[in-house]
Amino acid sequence: MKKIVIAVENISKTYGEGESAVLAIKEASFEIYSGETVALLGPSGSGKTTLITMIGCITEPSSGKLMLDGDLMYEQEWKVNDTRRVRREKIGFIFQSHNLIPFLTVLENVTLVPQMNGVKKVQADQSAKELLEYLGVGDKLTKMPSQLSGGQSQRVAIARSLANNPKIILADEPTAALDAQRALSVMQLLKKLSVDQEVAIVVVTHDERMLPLFDRILRVEDGYVREDLPHDSTTPT
Numbered sequence: 001m002k003k004i005v006i007a008v009e010n011i012s013k014t015y016g017e018g019e020s021a022v023l024a025i026k027e028a029s030f031e032i033y034s035g036e037t038v039a040l041l042g043p044s045g046s047g048k049t050t051l052i053t054m055i056g057c058i059t060e061p062s063s064g065k066l067m068l069d070g071d072l073m074y075e076q077e078w079k080v081n082d083t084r085r086v087r088r089e090k091i092g093f094i095f096q097s098h099n100l101i102p103f104l105t106v107l108e109n110v111t112l113v114p115q116m117n118g119v120k121k122v123q124a125d126q127s128a129k130e131l132l133e134y135l136g137v138g139d140k141l142t143k144m145p146s147q148l149s150g151g152q153s154q155r156v157a158i159a160r161s162l163a164n165n166p167k168i169i170l171a172d173e174p175t176a177a178l179d180a181q182r183a184l185s186v187m188q189l190l191k192k193l194s195v196d197q198e199v200a201i202v203v204v205t206h207d208e209r210m211l212p213l214f215d216r217i218l219r220v221e222d223g224y225v226r227e228d229l230p231h232d233s234t235t236p237t
């Protein structure tokens, strides 16, 4: 049975106060299940990054409730002492610019977080190698980030986001810097992961061509979040 891994209830975010206050997200509510691939789609400035960084416990909501993997994260305040630790243990993040650490090798970039979480080096190395292999960059282990192409860097960033076996992957425009072909193959990889490993994947995207790959689409418009009708629904309701 599918499990709810992300539960968002009436979440709002206001930046600033008084006359200059910006209501970036307005009482959003939705649930995301294990193994689901969900797109957050909407114009620039509509609130997508605000929403995905609230789910990732980076941006503090102004009100509402957030549960991740059955644990209460936010309700009027953070309910966990160390939100960074939650991120490290439950969530894999992929950003538009891949944010690899420039002075570490590919392998070191991927093993850093697992080692911070207490995984032994031999074991961290082993699973990192398998992941990098799976993602088609298994021959780059000792390369520095500056020696990689854009597509290779993004694959390493994906390997890094997966290295802690997260239940949730959050990606903010992960393919924006890639050409159409590479963007599609990165998205196909994410899709395969969600199916193979029951990971819940939330991807901010502008790219309408990617939409058939998603199970569900959440539209974000002017801070309002609403569920799109299923694109591939064959049964009339």
Ligand SMILES: Nc1ncnc2c1ncn2[C@@H]1O[C@H](COP(=O)(O)OP(=O)(O)O)[C@@H](O)[C@H]1O
Pocket: 015, 016, 022, 023, 024, 042, 043, 044, 045, 046, 047, 048, 049, 050, 051
């Ligand atoms: N740190 C911030 N301080 C003030 N306003 C912000 C901040 N971050 C985002 N905003 C505003 O919130 C709204 C939503 O922004 P954002 O979530 O970045 O949208 P998107 O990712 O869809 O482009 C915009 O009006 C933006 O200007």
Ligand SMILES: [Mg+2]
Pocket: 048, 049, 050
């Ligand atoms: Mg954004």
